[in-house]
Amino acid sequence: MRKALILILMIIGATTGVSAYRLKVVASYPYIASIVENIGKDRIQVSALARGDYDPHVIIPKPSYIGKVRKADLLIINGAQLEIGWLPPILNQAANPDILPGSRGFLDLSKYVSLIDVPESISRAQGDIHPEGNPHYYLDPYNIPPLSKAIAAKLNELDPGNESFYNGNLEAFLGLFNQKLEHWNDQMIPLKGAEVIEYHKNNDYFIRRFEMNLVGTVEPLPGIPPTSRHIESLEKIIQTKNIRFIFHDVYHPIEASRHLSIKFGLKLILIPHDVGAVKETDTIYSLYDTIIRRMVQ
Amino acid sequence: MKHVITFYLLFVCLITGLSAQNARDSAPFSQAKFVPDISLILDMSFLYRDMTNPRYQKYSIPAFTEFTPDQPIEDESPSHSIESSPRGFNLNYCEMSLYSVVDPYFDLFAVFHLSEHGIDLEEGYLTTRNFPHGLQAKAGKFLSHFGRINEQHEHYWDFSDIPLVYGSFFGGNLNEKGMRLSWVAPADFYFMLGGEILKGEDGSSFGSSGFGDAGGSVVVPEKDFPGISVSYVKSSFDVGDLTLLASLSGAFGTFRLHSGLDRSDDDGFAVDADAHVLGGALTLKYMMDSNRDITLQTEALYRTVDGTHYQTHAAAVSRNALTKRQSGLYCQLVHKGSRRWRMGIRLDYLDRNHFDLGGETAPLPRGLSRYSGMIECNPTEFSRIRVQANLDRSRFIKSEGLFRNKSVFEAMLQINLAIGAHGAHAF
Numbered sequence: 219m220r221k222a223l224i225l226i227l228m229i230i231g232a233t234t235g236v237s238a239y240r241l242k243v244v245a246s247y248p249y250i251a252s253i254v255e256n257i258g259k260d261r262i263q264v265s266a267l268a269r270g271d272y273d274p275h276v277i278i279p280k281p282s283y284i285g286k287v288r289k290a291d292l293l294i295i296n297g298a299q300l301e302i303g304w305l306p307p308i309l310n311q312a313a314n315p316d317i318l319p320g321s322r323g324f325l326d327l328s329k330y331v332s333l334i335d336v337p338e339s340i341s342r343a344q345g346d347i348h349p350e351g352n353p354h355y356y357l358d359p360y361n362i363p364p365l366s367k368a369i370a371a372k373l374n375e376l377d378p379g380n381e382s383f384y385n386g387n388l389e390a391f392l393g394l395f396n397q398k399l400e401h402w403n404d405q406m407i408p409l410k411g412a413e414v415i416e417y418h419k420n421n422d423y424f425i426r427r428f429e430m431n432l433v434g435t436v437e438p439l440p441g442i443p444p445t446s447r448h449i450e451s452l453e454k455i456i457q458t459k460n461i462r463f464i465f466h467d468v469y470h471p472i473e474a475s476r477h478l479s480i481k482f483g484l485k486l487i488l489i490p491h492d493v494g495a496v497k498e499t500d501t502i503y504s505l506y507d508t509i510i511r512r513m514v515q
Numbered sequence: 516m517k518h519v520i521t522f523y524l525l526f527v528c529l530i531t532g533l534s535a536q537n538a539r540d541s542a543p544f545s546q547a548k549f550v551p552d553i554s555l556i557l558d559m560s561f562l563y564r565d566m567t568n569p570r571y572q573k574y575s576i577p578a579f580t581e582f583t584p585d586q587p588i589e590d591e592s593p594s595h596s597i598e599s600s601p602r603g604f605n606l607n608y609c610e611m612s613l614y615s616v617v618d619p620y621f622d623l624f625a626v627f628h629l630s631e632h633g634i635d636l637e638e639g640y641l642t643t644r645n646f647p648h649g650l651q652a653k654a655g656k657f658l659s660h661f662g663r664i665n666e667q668h669e670h671y672w673d674f675s676d677i678p679l680v681y682g683s684f685f686g687g688n689l690n691e692k693g694m695r696l697s698w699v700a701p702a703d704f705y706f707m708l709g710g711e712i713l714k715g716e717d718g719s720s721f722g723s724s725g726f727g728d729a730g731g732s733v734v735v736p737e738k739d740f741p742g743i744s745v746s747y748v749k750s751s752f753d754v755g756d757l758t759l760l761a762s763l764s765g766a767f768g769t770f771r772l773h774s775g776l777d778r779s780d781d782d783g784f785a786v787d788a789d790a791h792v793l794g795g796a797l798t799l800k801y802m803m804d805s806n807r808d809i810t811l812q813t814e815a816l817y818r819t820v821d822g823t824h825y826q827t828h829a830a831a832v833s834r835n836a837l838t839k840r841q842s843g844l845y846c847q848l849v850h851k852g853s854r855r856w857r858m859g860i861r862l863d864y865l866d867r868n869h870f871d872l873g874g875e876t877a878p879l880p881r882g883l884s885r886y887s888g889m890i891e892c893n894p895t896e897f898s899r900i901r902v903q904a905n906l907d908r909s910r911f912i913k914s915e916g917l918f919r920n921k922s923v924f925e926a927m928l929q930i931n932l933a934i935g936a937h938g939a940h941a942f
Contacts, residue, residue: 265703272804272805273805273806276806276896278758278800278802278808279940279941279942280751280758280942281705281749281758281760282703282751282752284705285699285702285703285705286703288649288701289702302939303896303939306938306939307939307941307942310642310941311699312649312699313646313649313650313651313697313698313699314649315644315645315646315647342895342897342934345895346896441895442895443854443855469805469806471853
C-alpha cells in the first residue's frame with residue numbers, strides 16, 4: 219500500500235513538478251501553431267489539431283482532440299466559422315472551462331483582421347457560405363503580423379512576467395517576416411493585374427493583396443462540385459479573357475481544373491492552403507515562399 | 516358593429532406601433548439576439564417488404580422482441596418491441612432541436628420528435644460548463660452514453676434502422692431520465708470514464724413499476740431509485756491515419772413486467788428480476804484523405820436476467836425462478852468514396868438465446884441473422900438520399916408449438932434533410 223502511494227506521488231511529481239511549467243497551447247490549424255512556435259518558443263508546448271493537407275472545412279473530429287483540448291491552457295482558432303463543422307463537439311466533450319469561447323484561454327484570430335465577402339443575405343441555396351465573411355484570410359501574408367501581435371498579447375496575459383521574452387520573440391519574428399513581405403511583394407509585382415480562376419474561394423485574400431483579377435471559380439457555388447453546365451459557362455469566359463493561372467488546392471478533386479488547364483493551355487497551380495499542405499511548406503514562411511515560387515516560376 | 520370597432524382599434528394600434536418603431540428605430544428590450552440555435556431534421560422513406568403489414572406484425576424474434584417466448588403481452592404493459600416501419604410511404608420523424616448556453620454554468624439542449632400524431636420530448640437536458648478537473652455533469656432526459664451507437668441520433672446512423680441487438684435489448688436507444696457524471700483525462704489520446712443513474716422505464720431490458728395480484732399474496736413495490744446504473748470506459752488513439760475507439764459499458768438494473776396478474780384468470784403473469792447488459796464496442800476509421808475514409812464499427816452486447824416469474828392459476832399465483840441469457844452483435848463496414856458518396860454493409864447476429872423458467876429450458880431458435888447493404892448520396896452536408904436493402908432472417912412465427920422462420924426482404928429509399936443551425940457531429 220505504501221509502495222503504491224509512493225509510486226503515485228512519483229508519477230504526479232514527474233508530470234507536474236520536475237520541469238518548469240510550460241503553457242499548453244492548442245491551435246486548430248498548423249499555420250497558427252507555426253506562428254505560436256515563433257513567439258512562444260520553449261516556454262510553451264504547442265500542437266495543431268487539424269492536418270494541413272486536409273480540407274479545413276471538413277476535419278474529422280477525432281476523439282484524441284478531446285484529450286488535447288482538455289489539457290490546454292490556450293485554444294487559438296482561425297474563426298469566421300471555418301471550424302464550425304468539427305470543433306464544437308470537441309469543446310462540448312473536453313470539459314475544459316478555461317478555453318471555452320469568451321474565457322481568457324480562448325483566442326479567435328478572425329477578430330484581428332478585416333474579413334471580405336461578408337454576405338448581405340444568407341441562404342444555403344448559395345452553397346456553403348460563411349455568414350461572417352470569407353474565412354481564408356491568412357493566405358494574405360500581410361494579415362500575419364496583426365495575428366502574431368494578438369498571439370503575443372495573449373501569451374503575455376496568460377504567462378505574466380515574461381514580457382521581455384515574448385515581446386523579444388515577436389520583434390524578431392516581425393523583423394524577419396517584414397523582410398519577407400518586401401521580398402514577396404517584389405516577386406509579385408509582375409503578376410499585378412493577372413486574370414486568374416480558382417477552384418474554391420480560398421485564395422481571394424491573396425488575389426486581392428497582390429492585385430490580381432479573379433475571373434471565376436471552378437465550383438459553381440462554395441462546396442458544390444462543378445457541373446458540366448458551369449464548366450461550359452466558365453469556358454466561354456476563358457475564351458474572352460486572358461487567363462494566366464488556375465489555382466487549385468490539395469484537397470478537392472483536380473479533374474475539372476485539369477480539364478480546363480489542358481483544354482486552354484493554362485498554367486494549373488496547386489496552392490498550399492496551410493502549413494503542411496505540401497511537403498515544402500513546413501513553416502509559416504515557407505507557406506508563402508512556396509505559393510509565390512509556384513506562381514513566378 | 517362591435518367587431519368593426521375592435522378591428523379598427525387594433526388596426527390603429529398596429530399602425531401607430533409600427534410608425535413609432537420607424538420614427539425612433541429603437542428596440543431597447545429586444546431579445547432577438549438571444550434566440551437559441553434551432554434546427555429541424557425531416558426524415559422520410561419509402562419501404563418495400565415482401566410481406567404485407569398485417570402478416571409481418573405476426574412475426575417476431577423469439578424471446579428478443581417479447582420478453583417471454585410464449586406469453587403475449589397486453590397493450591398497456593411497458594414492454595415495447597423494435598419499431599419496424601410499415602410498407603409504403605413513411606414520414607419517419609421530424610426532429611426539432613434547440614440549443615443554447617443558459618448562463619456561465621449551464622448549457623441546455625432539447626430535442627423534440629414531431630410526428631403526425633403529436634410531439635415527443637426525445638431529449639431535454641443540461642450539461643455543466645465549468646466543472647473543474649475535466650468533470651462534466653448532465654441531467655434530464657438523454658440518450659445514455661452506453662456503447663457506441665446508443666448516444667447517436669437517428670440521422671447520424673450509417674443505416675436507416677437500429678441494429679437488431681439494440682432494438683431488442685433497449686427497444687431502440689437507451690433513452691432515460693437521470694443524471695450523468697463523466698471525466699476526461701488530460702492526455703494526447705482520449706480516455707473517458709462515466710457513470711449514469713437512470714430511472715429505468717425502458718421496458719425492454721429494464722423496468723421499475725410495481726405490481727401485485729388480486730389476492731394480495733404478491734406485492735412488489737415500485738422501484739423508484741435507481742432503476743438503472745450505467746458505467747463505461749472509453750478510449751481512443753491515433754496510429755498514423757488510423758483512429759481507434761474502443762469502449763466497455765455495463766448497465767445494471769431491475770426488470771419488471773406485468774400483464775394481468777391482478778386479474779383472477781389463468782393468463783396473468785409478471786416478472787421481477789435483476790437485469791444486466793454488458794457491451795463492448797470497437798470503431799476503426801482509416802482516413803485516405805479529406806474526403807475518403809473507411810470505417811469498421813462493431814458492438815457486442817450480452818444480457819442476463821435473473822429473477823422470479825409469477826403466473827396466475829385459478830386465483831392462486833405460482834412462482835418460478837427465471838433465467839435469461841442472450842447475446843448479439845452487429846458489425847458494419849462503411850466506405851466513403853468521395854465527398855458525396857458512401858456505401859456500406861452490415862451484419863446483425865443474435866447469438867445466444869437461452870430462456871429457463873422453473874428449471875425448464877425453452878426450445879428457442881438461436882444464431883439469427885440480418886444482412887444489410889446501403890448506398891447513399893449526400894449532395895451537401897444538409898441533405899442525404901439513401902437506398903438500403905435488408906435480408907432479415909431473424910423473424911419467426913409460432914405455429915403448432917414450433918417456431919417457423921421466414922426470410923424477409925426489405926428495400927427502402929430514405930431522404931433526410933436538415934435546416935437551421937445544424938450542429939457538427941461528434942466522431
